[in-house]
Amino acid sequence: MTHFPILRLRRLRYNPRIRDMVRETYIHKNDLIYPLFVCPGNGVKKEVKSMPGVYQMSVDVLVEECKEVRDLGIPAVILFGIPEHKDEMGSEAYDPHGIVQRAIRAIKKEVKDLVIITDVCMCEYTSHGHCGLLKGDEILNDETLEVLAKEAITHVEAGADIVAPSDMMDGRVAAIRKALDSKSYTKTPIMSYAVKYASGYYGPFRDAAESAPAFGDRRSHQMDIANGDEAMREAKSDIDEGADIIMVKPAGPYLDIIRRVKTEFQMPTAAYQVSGEYSMIKAAGKLGWIDEERIMMESLISIKRAGADLILTYFAKDVAKILV
Ligand code: PBG
Ligand code: ZN
Secondary structure (H helix, E strand, O other): OOOOOOOOHHHHOOOHHHHHHHOOOOOOHHHEEEEEEEOOOOOOEEEEOOEEEEEEEOHHHHHHHHHHHHHOOOOEEEEEEOOOOOEOOOHHHHOOOOHHHHHHHHHHHHOOOOEEEEEEOOOOOEOOOOOOOEEOOEEOOHHHHHHHHHHHHHHHHHOOOEEEEOOOOOOHHHHHHHHHHHOOOOOOOEEEEEEEEOOHHHHHHHHHOOOOOOOOOOOOOOEOOOOOHHHHHHHHHHHHOOOOEEEEEOOHHHHHHHHHHHHHHOOOEEEEEOHHHHHHHHHHHHOOOOOHHHHHHHHHHHHHHHOOOEEEEOOHHHHHHHHO
């Protein structure tokens, strides 16, 4: 082992070109997945109050947005739906003519070369805002698996390329894989929200998707924020059930978990930089307290350096513009 004065780590830092040469981590456009919110109506583009630069869009506006996303070189979007009607059963989630299903068909018709991922969960569609079917105050596990599988099938029938279950019910990856295979959709990948914490960072998303629970919280299915070993068990069970890509969510506050999952399983690993992570950077940037663009890049490079192959981020378009 060499030591100072032979060893001088600053030698590679004086010249900016040399710094470029020894840089280890890069963000590439192919790493990016852009979340989009689709709502009923025509010509609707409504900014989400707590998420500057993020909009609820009707299908017609969404199609144009998807063209722009594709033209920026971003390979994929993930769709969230705000339905016309919510009910106890969340029935629009698995309606073949539901908001997301219509959006997928419209995008597929007009935008080539864009991967459509769909979020598979019930909370945007249920009147109570919970991620599954209820009996009293309890979120039923096994009964929910059936509706999630139905939801996933209607997404794929409409043209979705990848389905992404975010509900955190036990056994949902197996249930969805089995349902897809029974309809001969054996080639459609599942990107599972394998390690999803019960996080306060989802606050602004619930404005965007209008999906806040009417009572209680999500702690009976999402993970305790204090647990790391349990994250390994969650990831393993989803891989065993057939997940093709596994996700850790949130991203920035859970870099240790991203690294552990990547090292342990060597799977294609996605990380979701969630609404609260985005909104905090935006807010501090607006106040002039931080350099927004610099912190945006730093947050994303850190997620990549931790081990993420893919990043779901509301900054995707802003980053892609810089990378042009
Ligand atoms: C649906 C879902 C949520 C997010 C993604 N899918 C909300 C939640 O679990 O409450 C959060 C995304 C974000 O905060 O940006 N289950
Ligand atoms: Zn949910």
